[in-house]
Amino acid sequence: MNSPLSPLIHLIDDDTAVRDGLALLIGTVGLRVQTWANPQEFMAQFDRDSIGAIVLDVRMPGISGLAVLDQLITEGVDQPVIILTGHGTVELCRRAFKSGAAEFLEKPVDDQQLLDALQAAVQQHVRSRERNRDDRDARQRYAQLSEREREVLGLIVAGLTNKEIGRALDVSPRTVETHRANLFAKLDAKSLAQLILRYAALVEDPV
């Protein structure tokens, strides 16, 4: 039932019984689980490209869960991290969120709470990956524009009409119309709204 493309949850806890129990529970909602007993091993080996989330126990021998979290963030790992702890003080909670944890849960954890958190984390991860892909796409398309087309795009984003653009660039409205058509084609925009939404941020310096 677990397809290779379904999200992968990394579960890191030094306690075998806890690991097995939680893995079984997470598995019941169709998420794939990879368990790790050793944080160092996890850091060295886990698949950073996979879609999913990381569940991290705070109290582990050798290295604390918060230290692992810091390391993950430093490395730019984008999988959301859910922190599990047996002794949830306010201070610990504050530090976890400050370090970039997506969620902070106390052991023993309720199934619904954990599964909801995981679903939310996975969705967030998928969305952020999509957004990243879109950003990459937009940047590539923008790079294909000519100098004059970028100028026109900037003026469109600034809210000028074709006539006004023509006057500003000292070209005929017909020429502006041509650039405009090219822009929509090259940037794969279906509407003016979509064009502005996707590319406004890329326009460096509208006149």
Next chain:
Amino acid sequence: MTFRHNQLAVAIAGVVVAAVGCVVIARLEFSNLRAAFETDARIVHRLLSQRTAQHDAVMAMLVLLQPDNHAAHPEQRIPSVYPQILNVQQRKVESTWPDAALRSAEDESRHNRRAAVASVDFANGRYQLVQAAILNSYAAQIDLRGMVPWEEWPMPRETSPVRVLLQYNGQQFVLQPGHGHRGWWQFDFRKRLAADSQPFVVVAVRNVGGADLPWIKMLGWTLLTAAALAALLALERQRAKRRRAEELLRLGQVARLNTLGELAAGMAHELNQPLTALLANTQAARRLLDDDPPELDTAREAMQRAAEQARRAADVVGRLRRIVERPDVAGQLQPVSLEAAVGNALYLLEPELQRLAVKPAVNSAAVSVLAEPVALEQIIHNLLINALQALAQVPVGERKLILAMTAANHKGVLTVRDSGPGIAADVLPRLFEPFFTTREGGLGLGLSLCESLAAGMGGALTAAAHMPRGAAFTLQLPLVPSA
């Protein structure tokens, strides 16, 4: 400033105070001695002056009383009245003194119109007094030693340290030898007698030396200073000891809290792991059973694992219980004075009592119980702390703390009553349960521990409401069996 510095400062101050005190005492004694010496010397001068004036008067009277009857010789009777006048000679108008000294003295007497001395012989303690007159002149032989009115003499002649003498033209006559020792200082008195006719000089000398200093007073003062010093140091030491005791007590409490905190954190982790696994397994099993069709095999396995984890949690609890098993106090019982233990506990809490303006009423009794001293003090300390915390919640005027000791039915009984808010009826039965507390942040172990300790020593700790308001705790311990 450390205690050792304090000690040094106090010692130096003590030496200074002792030395200054001794100097003051010595100076006081010195000036007393000088005043006494001068008074004595003035009395001596007055007495001798009176005698010489008397001699003048006698001689003048002889001249005035010269009878016409030459056969009567009043001068012959003078020595019987004035013992110091050994004899009186008369020079008839027509005759001359056989002695040149007397002649010259008579000339002087005539010229000065008063008596004059002649043949002053201090070596033998004699001199003559000559009175010239128109008719018969007289010369009296006077004994120096005899002229001193010893009955009026201000000093014990044989033992006095004052040396008294008369001087005249390089001669001197010692009236009182003076048991003079060599001295560091000397008192000196020198004055001519009042009668001009007998111009002798009274000299009094007294040496004052080490033996005259008020050594006993000085020693007394030094000892007094030393005693005060020792008392001060003892007080300081006691205060330091007390501070230390308070510090230790506070540290002990903090340490206990830390230990308990560690224990709780460790226990939480040890229990959380199996509970997490247990919960995850049972919840997974329920989900698996809810599936259509249910995954029975996996669910069965999950339930098996859940059971294992429940057993693991039970083991943790068992291990914990063995760790914190009640300390065995029964083996260390010894006779302890309940009164002393209460005194000790109150003493340690005195700052707290003062802060809350609570004056404990202690109904003392000499009750000796069998107990482990530290455990007993811990119980009393805990009861008092509880009482004080209760009293802090009522106005100052209504704070009452009553401690009573009695012995009855082979039991020594201590009751601690307070006028605090009291114990709610629903709380009373649970008061001695471990981890039961009504206080914010309380661990709920104080009374539980006290009860365990009391039970361990063969006694009991009970609580009741104190009328009209407050709580009463009663500690019972076995009395020391009378031999």
